[in-house]
Amino acid sequence: MKDWLQSYIAAQHRAVDSVPLDAVAKATETVRTAWENDRxxxxxxxxxxxxxxxxxxxxxxxxxxxxxxxxxxxxxLTDNLAWITALGNDYSYDDIFLRQLQNFARSGDVLITASVSGSSPNLVKAFTWAKENGLHTIAMVGAKRGKLADIAGQVIVVDDTHYGRVEDVHMHIFHMICYAFMEKTA
Structure with a gap:
């Protein structure tokens, strides 16, 4: 067990080390611009x-x-379970984010996602709509990149395909964006 744990941690370090810091800085600047412009x-x-x-x-x-x-x-847009299930039931699960964006989003707003595969149909559909409607888009993906890497205006790739490791690193990136403001470095 200890050998497996050491191996897992070593792989996690490699995944963290693969984070493209310039891309994270650019995403943080996009968030800052949205904040400054009340988007x-x-x-x-x-x-x-x-x-x-x-x-x-x-x-x-x-x-x-x-x-x-x-x-x-x-x-x-993951937090309103009643709305998500109504959209999924009455239209399609592929529309659960798209239809919420149609209600709320305006040109100049920001759409950000984390997706290990980069190809979830509901994310692809939302990002396609966002791109067509003038939103700034940021996709954090795993090494497979997926369709989101071709659609998003900004892409942050974590060079691993392990779901747990990539999700952990995506949360690191989310924290870096937030703490850049909390620690007044952004």
């Missing part, structure tokens, strides 16, 4: 990435807002 920031994801999107919106909306004194207009 909305939407976070989406599936499974563990949905939880990460929710965590990001909480940290940016509370911790970062408290630190900078001006509120971030941020929400995770």
């Amino acid at each position: 909305q920031i939407f976070a989406i994801g599936n499974g563990g990435s949905a939880a990460n999107a929710s965590h990001f919106a909480t940290d940016l909306g509370k911790g970062s807002s408290d630190a900078v004194g001006k509120r971030f207009r941020v929400q995770s």
Whole structure:
């Protein structure tokens, strides 16, 4: 067991070390610009990435807002279970983020996601709509990159395909974005 744990941690270190810091800095600047211009920031994801999107919106909306004194207009579109299930049931699960964006998003807003595969149909559909409607788009993906890497305006690739490791690193990136404001470096 100890050998496996050491191997897992070593692989996790490699995944963290693969983070393209210039891309994270650019994403942080996109979030800053949205904040300065009173634009909305939407976070989406599936499974563990949905939880990460929710965590990001909480940290940016509370911790970062408290630190900078001006509120971030941020929400995770993964959090309204009634709306998600109504959209999934009445239309398609592929539309659960797209249809929420159609209600809330405007040109100049920001859409950010974390997706290990980069090819989840509901994320691809939301990003396609966002691109067509003038939103700034940021996709954090795993080594497979997927369709999101071709659609998103900004892409942050974690060079690993292990779901747990990549999801952990995506949360590191979400934290880096938030803490850049909390620690007043952004």
